[in-house]
Amino acid sequence: xxxxxxxxxxxxxxxxxxxxxxxxxxxxxxxxxxxxxxxxxxxxxxxxxxxxxxxxxxxxxxxxxxxxxxxxxxxxxxxxxxxxxxxxxxxxxxxxxxxxxxxxxxxxxxxxx
Amino acid sequence: xxxxxxxxxxxxxxxxxxxxxxxxxxxxxxxxxxxxxxxxxxxxxxxxxxxxxxxxxxxxxxxxxxxxxxxxxxxxxxxxxxxxxxxxxxxxxxxxxxxxxxxxxxxxxxxx
Numbered sequence: 001x002x003x004x005x006x007x008x009x010x011x012x013x014x015x016x017x018x019x020x021x022x023x024x025x026x027x028x029x030x031x032x033x034x035x036x037x038x039x040x041x042x043x044x045x046x047x048x049x050x051x052x053x054x055x056x057x058x059x060x061x062x063x064x065x066x067x068x069x070x071x072x073x074x075x076x077x078x079x080x081x082x083x084x085x086x087x088x089x090x091x092x093x094x095x096x097x098x099x100x101x102x103x104x105x106x107x108x109x110x111x112x113x
Numbered sequence: 114x115x116x117x118x119x120x121x122x123x124x125x126x127x128x129x130x131x132x133x134x135x136x137x138x139x140x141x142x143x144x145x146x147x148x149x150x151x152x153x154x155x156x157x158x159x160x161x162x163x164x165x166x167x168x169x170x171x172x173x174x175x176x177x178x179x180x181x182x183x184x185x186x187x188x189x190x191x192x193x194x195x196x197x198x199x200x201x202x203x204x205x206x207x208x209x210x211x212x213x214x215x216x217x218x219x220x221x222x223x224x225x
Contacts, residue, residue, distance in 0.1 A: 033212065033213075035215075042201075042215055042217045043201065043203075043215035044215075045212050045213065045214070048212055056212045090157070100147070100162075100205045101147075101159055101162060102159065102213065103159070104156040104157050104158070106155070107156055
Protein backbone atom coordinates (compact mmCIF):
# COMPACT_ATOMS: atom_id res chain seq x y z
CA UNK A 1 0.00 0.00 0.00
CA UNK A 2 1.45 3.35 -1.01
CA UNK A 3 2.14 5.86 1.73
CA UNK A 4 1.26 9.53 1.91
CA UNK A 5 2.57 11.29 -1.17
CA UNK A 6 3.51 14.95 -1.17
CA UNK A 7 4.56 17.03 -4.14
CA UNK A 8 6.73 18.80 -4.88
CA UNK A 9 9.58 17.67 -2.63
CA UNK A 10 11.38 21.01 -2.79
CA UNK A 11 10.28 24.52 -3.65
CA UNK A 12 12.11 27.82 -3.86
CA UNK A 13 10.04 30.98 -3.97
CA UNK A 14 10.56 34.67 -3.42
CA UNK A 15 8.81 36.95 -0.97
CA UNK A 16 5.34 38.00 -2.05
CA UNK A 17 4.73 34.97 -4.25
CA UNK A 18 2.19 32.30 -3.51
CA UNK A 19 2.64 28.54 -3.43
CA UNK A 20 0.43 25.45 -3.60
CA UNK A 21 1.45 22.14 -2.05
CA UNK A 22 -0.24 18.83 -2.79
CA UNK A 23 -0.91 15.76 -0.67
CA UNK A 24 -2.36 12.36 -1.58
CA UNK A 25 -3.33 10.33 1.51
CA UNK A 26 -2.96 6.61 1.99
CA UNK A 27 -5.65 4.76 0.06
CA UNK A 28 -8.75 4.53 2.25
CA UNK A 29 -7.70 7.34 4.56
CA UNK A 30 -10.20 10.15 4.53
CA UNK A 31 -8.72 12.65 6.98
CA UNK A 32 -5.78 14.88 6.08
CA UNK A 33 -3.85 17.18 8.41
CA UNK A 34 -1.11 19.66 7.62
CA UNK A 35 1.81 20.60 9.84
CA UNK A 36 4.66 23.09 9.59
CA UNK A 37 8.06 22.05 10.94
CA UNK A 38 10.84 24.53 11.67
CA UNK A 39 13.97 24.18 13.81
CA UNK A 40 12.79 26.91 16.15
CA UNK A 41 9.10 26.09 16.57
CA UNK A 42 9.08 22.37 15.91
CA UNK A 43 5.97 20.74 14.50
CA UNK A 44 2.93 23.01 14.50
CA UNK A 45 -0.60 22.11 13.43
CA UNK A 46 -1.98 24.05 10.47
CA UNK A 47 -5.36 22.49 9.70
CA UNK A 48 -7.31 19.25 9.27
CA UNK A 49 -9.74 18.27 6.52
CA UNK A 50 -12.36 15.57 6.29
CA UNK A 51 -15.09 15.17 3.69
CA UNK A 52 -13.90 18.31 1.94
CA UNK A 53 -14.51 20.35 5.11
CA UNK A 54 -12.00 21.99 7.41
CA UNK A 55 -12.50 20.51 10.88
CA UNK A 56 -9.75 22.19 12.83
CA UNK A 57 -7.42 25.11 12.30
CA UNK A 58 -4.21 26.05 14.05
CA UNK A 59 -2.92 29.50 14.96
CA UNK A 60 -1.66 30.58 11.58
CA UNK A 61 -2.58 33.73 9.63
CA UNK A 62 -5.19 33.69 6.91
CA UNK A 63 -2.46 33.57 4.28
CA UNK A 64 -2.42 29.84 4.97
CA UNK A 65 -5.37 28.01 3.49
CA UNK A 66 -6.23 24.57 2.30
CA UNK A 67 -8.84 22.41 0.71
CA UNK A 68 -9.73 18.78 0.23
CA UNK A 69 -11.17 17.13 -2.83
CA UNK A 70 -13.77 14.38 -3.10
CA UNK A 71 -11.01 11.76 -3.53
CA UNK A 72 -9.49 12.91 -0.18
CA UNK A 73 -6.48 14.52 -1.86
CA UNK A 74 -5.61 17.83 -0.28
CA UNK A 75 -3.81 21.02 -1.19
CA UNK A 76 -2.55 23.84 0.94
CA UNK A 77 -1.84 27.33 -0.30
CA UNK A 78 0.30 30.06 1.16
CA UNK A 79 -0.17 33.52 -0.30
CA UNK A 80 2.09 36.56 -0.02
CA UNK A 81 5.04 34.48 1.13
CA UNK A 82 7.28 35.79 3.89
CA UNK A 83 10.83 34.74 4.77
CA UNK A 84 9.49 33.15 7.95
CA UNK A 85 7.36 30.76 5.92
CA UNK A 86 10.49 28.79 5.03
CA UNK A 87 9.86 25.40 6.56
CA UNK A 88 9.14 21.74 5.98
CA UNK A 89 5.43 21.30 5.35
CA UNK A 90 4.18 17.87 6.32
CA UNK A 91 0.92 16.25 5.39
CA UNK A 92 -0.48 13.44 7.49
CA UNK A 93 -3.41 11.15 6.84
CA UNK A 94 -5.58 8.99 9.06
CA UNK A 95 -8.55 6.72 8.47
CA UNK A 96 -11.04 9.25 9.79
CA UNK A 97 -11.18 12.25 12.13
CA UNK A 98 -11.68 10.04 15.17
CA UNK A 99 -8.48 8.16 14.47
CA UNK A 100 -5.53 10.00 15.93
CA UNK A 101 -2.84 7.77 14.49
CA UNK A 102 -1.26 9.93 11.83
CA UNK A 103 0.89 8.74 8.96
CA UNK A 104 3.15 11.43 7.60
CA UNK A 105 4.37 12.08 4.09
CA UNK A 106 7.95 13.00 3.27
CA UNK A 107 7.07 16.68 3.24
CA UNK A 108 7.67 19.66 1.00
CA UNK A 109 10.71 21.76 1.87
CA UNK A 110 9.83 25.37 1.09
CA UNK A 111 12.51 28.03 0.92
CA UNK A 112 11.47 31.66 0.64
CA UNK A 113 14.21 34.01 -0.58
CA UNK B 114 4.18 28.05 28.96
CA UNK B 115 4.55 25.46 26.24
CA UNK B 116 1.74 22.91 26.07
CA UNK B 117 3.99 19.89 25.56
CA UNK B 118 7.53 19.96 26.90
CA UNK B 119 10.43 17.61 26.36
CA UNK B 120 14.08 17.66 27.31
CA UNK B 121 15.78 18.82 24.12
CA UNK B 122 18.86 16.71 24.69
CA UNK B 123 20.90 15.52 23.05
CA UNK B 124 20.64 12.37 25.13
CA UNK B 125 23.57 10.05 24.66
CA UNK B 126 23.51 6.44 25.81
CA UNK B 127 25.83 3.49 25.12
CA UNK B 128 24.65 0.60 22.99
CA UNK B 129 22.66 -1.89 25.04
CA UNK B 130 21.62 0.63 27.69
CA UNK B 131 18.12 1.87 28.52
CA UNK B 132 17.21 5.26 27.04
CA UNK B 133 14.60 7.22 28.97
CA UNK B 134 12.72 10.03 27.24
CA UNK B 135 10.36 12.29 29.16
CA UNK B 136 7.45 14.55 28.29
CA UNK B 137 5.07 16.73 30.30
CA UNK B 138 1.87 18.33 29.09
CA UNK B 139 -0.24 21.19 30.34
CA UNK B 140 -3.84 20.19 29.53
CA UNK B 141 -5.18 17.98 32.30
CA UNK B 142 -8.08 16.68 30.17
CA UNK B 143 -5.84 15.25 27.42
CA UNK B 144 -6.68 11.63 26.71
CA UNK B 145 -4.35 10.44 23.95
CA UNK B 146 -0.58 10.40 23.84
CA UNK B 147 1.86 9.40 21.14
CA UNK B 148 5.54 8.95 20.53
CA UNK B 149 6.93 9.58 17.06
CA UNK B 150 10.45 8.88 15.86
CA UNK B 151 12.04 11.14 13.27
CA UNK B 152 15.31 10.27 11.60
CA UNK B 153 17.34 13.16 10.25
CA UNK B 154 15.87 14.31 6.95
CA UNK B 155 12.86 12.01 7.24
CA UNK B 156 9.26 12.43 8.31
CA UNK B 157 7.90 11.46 11.75
CA UNK B 158 6.89 7.83 12.22
CA UNK B 159 4.45 6.67 14.89
CA UNK B 160 6.03 4.15 17.26
CA UNK B 161 3.78 4.12 20.33
CA UNK B 162 0.37 5.30 21.47
CA UNK B 163 -0.98 5.21 25.03
CA UNK B 164 -4.35 6.15 26.44
CA UNK B 165 -4.51 4.74 29.99
CA UNK B 166 -2.40 5.23 33.08
CA UNK B 167 0.38 2.72 33.46
CA UNK B 168 2.79 1.00 31.11
CA UNK B 169 2.37 -0.21 27.55
CA UNK B 170 5.05 -2.41 26.05
CA UNK B 171 5.84 -3.08 22.40
CA UNK B 172 9.04 -4.97 21.79
CA UNK B 173 11.95 -2.92 23.14
CA UNK B 174 9.72 0.12 23.66
CA UNK B 175 7.67 0.90 26.77
CA UNK B 176 5.44 3.94 27.08
CA UNK B 177 4.45 5.09 30.55
CA UNK B 178 1.59 7.45 31.34
CA UNK B 179 0.74 9.22 34.59
CA UNK B 180 -2.23 11.52 34.05
CA UNK B 181 -2.22 12.80 37.63
CA UNK B 182 1.31 14.10 37.13
CA UNK B 183 0.65 14.99 33.46
CA UNK B 184 3.67 13.02 32.46
CA UNK B 185 4.41 10.52 29.72
CA UNK B 186 7.67 8.75 29.04
CA UNK B 187 9.25 6.37 26.57
CA UNK B 188 11.80 3.75 27.56
CA UNK B 189 13.94 2.06 24.94
CA UNK B 190 15.60 -1.11 26.21
CA UNK B 191 18.75 -2.58 24.68
CA UNK B 192 19.32 0.64 22.73
CA UNK B 193 20.85 0.22 19.28
CA UNK B 194 22.71 2.73 17.08
CA UNK B 195 19.73 2.50 14.72
CA UNK B 196 17.60 4.05 17.48
CA UNK B 197 19.54 7.31 17.08
CA UNK B 198 16.88 9.82 16.07
CA UNK B 199 14.72 12.62 17.42
CA UNK B 200 11.77 11.40 19.49
CA UNK B 201 8.67 13.55 19.46
CA UNK B 202 6.01 13.45 22.13
CA UNK B 203 2.53 14.34 20.86
CA UNK B 204 -0.69 14.96 22.75
CA UNK B 205 -4.22 15.12 21.45
CA UNK B 206 -5.71 17.96 23.45
CA UNK B 207 -9.44 18.55 23.30
CA UNK B 208 -9.80 15.17 21.59
CA UNK B 209 -9.62 16.84 18.21
CA UNK B 210 -8.74 14.07 15.81
CA UNK B 211 -5.74 14.94 13.71
CA UNK B 212 -4.79 18.01 15.72
CA UNK B 213 -1.80 16.86 17.72
CA UNK B 214 0.34 19.15 19.84
CA UNK B 215 3.99 18.16 19.54
CA UNK B 216 6.88 18.75 21.87
CA UNK B 217 10.15 20.08 20.51
CA UNK B 218 11.62 16.59 20.45
CA UNK B 219 14.53 14.89 22.22
CA UNK B 220 17.54 13.96 20.15
CA UNK B 221 18.84 10.51 21.10
CA UNK B 222 22.30 9.30 20.19
CA UNK B 223 23.22 5.66 20.83
CA UNK B 224 26.98 5.14 20.81
CA UNK B 225 28.39 1.75 19.69
